[in-house]
Amino acid sequence: MSASDPAGTHGRFVVVPASYVYLVREAEGGTEVLLQQRGDVPYMAGHWAAGAAGHVERGEDAIAAARRELREELDVEATDLRFEFTMQRTQHADAIDERVDFFFTARSWRGEPRAVESAKCAGLGWFRLDDLPEPMVPHEAHALAHLGTDAAYLTFGF
Template sequence: MVVPASYVLLLREAPGGTGTEVLLQLRQNTGYMDGHWAAAAAGHVERGETAEDAARREALEEIAVADLDLAFATAMQRTAHDLPIDERIDFFFTARAWSGEPRIVEPAKCADLRWFPLAALPSPVVPHEAVVLEGLRRGDLPGLTHYGF
């Protein structure tokens, strides 16, 4: 079974024009990569929902922002070799414009929400998301990426 998910990476220019920043959340009590920094909003695409609709829904549910000006960044095919998990397809979007002030809506699942320079990410970052963030930082993120192969 292939499990689709959408990720939203909010980007902004750092104060003082020192580069691009990304908004990341610190995961807690989710059962997956707790204690890791991750996209500010992400989640599974529900039946009958487009990847873009899922991204907008997750951003509203997790960080209270709407009217996202989404830009497709990459699709990632992901596996974990011999581990008993489903195969994954992840849709990553960036947004540089939205309405509302990002805030933690689900404090039981999110310990912190903070802006970081793309050139100086915190540690640890969810590994497959780090691949995407590094591609964004370098400016050479391909339309299709892979992880775990």
Template sequence: MTHGRFVVVPAAYVFLLRDSPRDGATGPEVLLQLRQGTGYMDDHWAAAAAGHVEQGETAYDAARREALEEIDVRDLDLAFVTAMQRTRGGEPIDERIDFFFTARSWTGEPRIVEPAKCADLRWCPLDDLPEPVVPHERVVLEALRTGTAQAYTTFGF
């Protein structure tokens, strides 16, 4: 018996941030990956680490696990940014809740661990992002840039 309910898919995203090391540059940089071979938003820039929250795992735990699995960093000092409820045209499979975090300190040098899924890893100024960026992630990056992030965000409604 179906109740017309949908299943919400949770995911965690990590935006590593640093002050720009370039002379004369102002503002923070974010580490982004160029997606490839995933079947979702390939050839788009995205959070350096992100993935589904697994059963019995908190979003914080998922963020730490994904950062280790995807870019080989650990001991992240995570700061919660926003929870984003998103959909795509009301398709039940696309009801999502995304938990976004930043980290300004971690252990290890970020590197591509999954080359079949990541074509490039690049530090980008928050005020000059490459194109294209995954649309719902761009919303959060823009809120980080402008200092307007709120605890709850929606996308696609």
């Protein structure tokens, strides 16, 4: 590191990791997923997104982040957290726009999902995977279209 390169990156971009968890259940009309409508937040306010998601914190792995986000955002504990796939995405802008997202599902959990961070969440709802609400966060709509497939690696924005 130097004064001209305080982060020590020497021109390399920084990748921001995040974990997403979709609670999934079988219903009479088909498979449903729990989504939250984003509240008054800087990114995609009013759009539908994963019930629980957030950045992986320093010293934390993606699985631990997924479990933490479930507790912090929905007040539930997954009893069968399952890794689905990884998504690499970009917006070809600032270094912060290079992302690696880890997607998980849970089909059983302890507790009743509720919006813990009500200022950030305008609502929660169960939706059929084949009939998602609008507007959706675009990269999450892409992820949900691949849920339950054999996809292990997705890209978005390339």
